[in-house]
Amino acid sequence: MTIAGSDSGGGAGIQADLKTFALLGVYGTSALTAVTAQNTAGVFGVVELPAEFVAQQIDVVADDIGIDAAKTGMLASAAIVAAVAERVAALGIAPLVVDPVMISTSGARLLAEDAVETLKRRLLPLATLVTPNLAEAAALCGREVATLAEMEAAARAIHDLGPKAVLIKGGHLPGEAADLFFDGQTVTVLRAPRIDTASTHGTGCVLSAAITALLAQGVALPAAVAEAKEFVTAALRAAAPLGRGHGPVDPLAWWRRGG
Secondary structure, eight states: OEEEEEETTSSSHHHHHHHHHHHTTOOOOEEEEEEEEEETTEEEEEEEOOHHHHHHHHHHHHHHTOOSOEEEOOOBSHHHHHHHHHHHHHHTOOSEEEOOOOBOTTSOBOBOGGGHHHIIIIIGGGOSEEOOBHHHHHHHHTSOOOSHHHHHHHHHHHHTTSOSOEEEBOTTSSSSEEEEEEOSSOEEEEEEOOOOOSOOBTHHHHHHHHHHHHHHTTOOHHHHHHHHHHHHHHHHHTOOOOSSSSOBOOTHHHHHTTO
């Protein structure tokens, strides 16, 4: 299941998540948290759904279809974060991948400032993995994150908040695309060539969705993270320059290359 917002441009949010789930061979369900009016140039409008309705979506799917793994994306408000955390705990939803979406690629705020503490206190302790980018990691740990050494320090600080593991995405660092994975014991740096493209919209959604899909199939967490990074690198390499702004990555690249 993806618990996230809708992207009318199709490049991120539940649209990207469901594409990724299907391409990796799992049946995807969704609980919408918000509807956005957006395209490659930016986010032009957001309508949040009531927190109790978000919870109801989770409940009815869990009751009928079941949830083998879930991920969160845009949660919008403290009330929605709290409602999601309550249902995850009550239903025992696991594995859970938390993508702490705070700011869109175009700079629009997708998580209210007063929701960050609720996310840290209520949702992160339930997470199998949390996948912040550099700015999100800085917001979660309260310190600058701009080097690999600072990524490691941030991963350790975020791990102290309760998730089983942390993956800090280093895509905004110069040089190689280096992500840092920490499971409470071992630090692993996952490296890939940097793809020279402006079509990066949905990168974080696709990565966290790919990890979730692989976990749902029983893949161990370190292997799921490594394979998901390959998935998103292929999606970046194949991304087409759609629209006037940051075009979407292309998850279909995985299918075209045969998985």
